[in-house]
Amino acid sequence: MTDRDDHPGGPAGADHPDLRADCASCFGLCCVALPFARSADFAADKPAGQPCGNLRPDFRCGIHTRLRDSGYQGCTVFDCFGAGQKVSQVTFGGVDWRQAPGTARSMFAVFPVMRQLQELLRYVTEALGLAAARPVHKELRKARSRVDALTRGSAESIAALDVDALRGEVNALLLRASELVRAGVPGRPRDHRGADLMGARLARADLRGASLRGALLVAADLSGADLREADLIGADLRDADLRGADLTGALFLTQAQLDAARGDAATRVPPALGRPAHW
Template sequence: MSSQIKENNTNLKKFSADCENCFGLCCVALPYAKSADFAFDKEAGTPCPNLQLDYRCGIHKNLRKEGFRGCVGYECFGAGQKVSQVTFDGRDWRDDPAIAKEMFNVFQIMQQLHEMLCYLNEALSLEDAQPIHKDLQSVLEETEHLTHLNPKSIIELNVQAHRVVVNDLLLRTSELVRAKVSPKKDIRRGKDLFGAKLKGVDLKGANLRGALLIAADLRKSDMRVADLIGADFRDADIRGADLTGSIFLTQAQVNSALGDSTTKLPSALRIPDHWIKVG
């Protein structure tokens, strides 16, 4: 494995939430509506009642039981600590209310940039993507630069235009990685597979980008080398499924699914605490 690939494998660990160094931004900046994922409505910019003075969640260990599955399945990709400690240099929105609105707006944009960085770093860690590593590295450096702009400049960014550039490279990465596998099941990108019966199905090398897999039965399915970017795994049953070698799968997606200790995950991801332990 090249030193570049080793470095980017290490970098992937940076793109996860470090709540100890964040001012509870996701618990304040983001809105949500009462649903199966959230127990009540909350407006953007309003602190969640469960947010404590030390910025810890008062029900963190019981989020799913208390009706906050959406929180379990959320990932800021490290944007929270970047905004708190770098962009705003450790200034706290509670101590300095004048910066609160700007800070919350910046956070939502930073989350998108960090998500892109996470995927770009993963792409650079893949041997099969070697032919476009130079392009990936260039766009990664440009994206990283954007995350270090001042708050006003970040808010003025055309994030959608930048996402188009990033997405093109991620699509090319996916094609290079999956080229070595001939998928046995053709699934249209973004297909609605809500509650689909896919137990034991061979999905190796499939393009499941943006697929709606909510409550799908994926037990013992083979999703190796599948592209899972943006796939909705809420309550998908992946017990015994094999996702090793799948690409662009995040911890947030795994957290929203239902699995057990027989589920095989990429090495960078961990088995969530709420999964059923077997044996």
């Protein structure tokens, strides 16, 4: 769970509530299915399949309003993209793992796969809203229909999916959409795809239309940087300084990425994303 109640879940989230987390309709799956290790992000160790000690009987978080102060910052930057409620209410028909303990192992195995499928749907949906990407809209619509159908399969079929192969196929379309949009940016946008920019000094840098796909930007200084139309899919923005940065029209930026970074009132974020409460 995040530390905000209004969790848009990205540019696609405002118009597609099925792509944003609805914790009230979920059986606390992120608090049970996933493991975490004691670190700066989590105050304790927890193996996969074991409920977090803060999970209440009603599947709510007992420390939701004070997660950061309690040492659970990692929980505040997690987004399931609507996977939790889909697994809970669609795949398993509203029957929770406490009511039917025999379903627990299967449910917990399906959740991380469903999250990846929902994430793909979120990116594809955003790409379909990009006018410059119209040349690949037909293929994107086919991909969305295919992935959506997969999310509605049986628990067994979902758990058995080769998600890496699927992501590779869809990512090729997302990359093309990104290139079409960024081609309209004046100048020659920078290519930092997959770059190690951890702690990099990029204050006030002109990164408009840049490819930062999968870039490691942990603790990078991006204060005042121009990130308009930059492709940020998969970029690691943990503790990145976004104070005063312009992220207007940034491609494939998620709420979780913003929540993991540091910003201020001067940071310009896409209208469909929320300004993190801790900024």
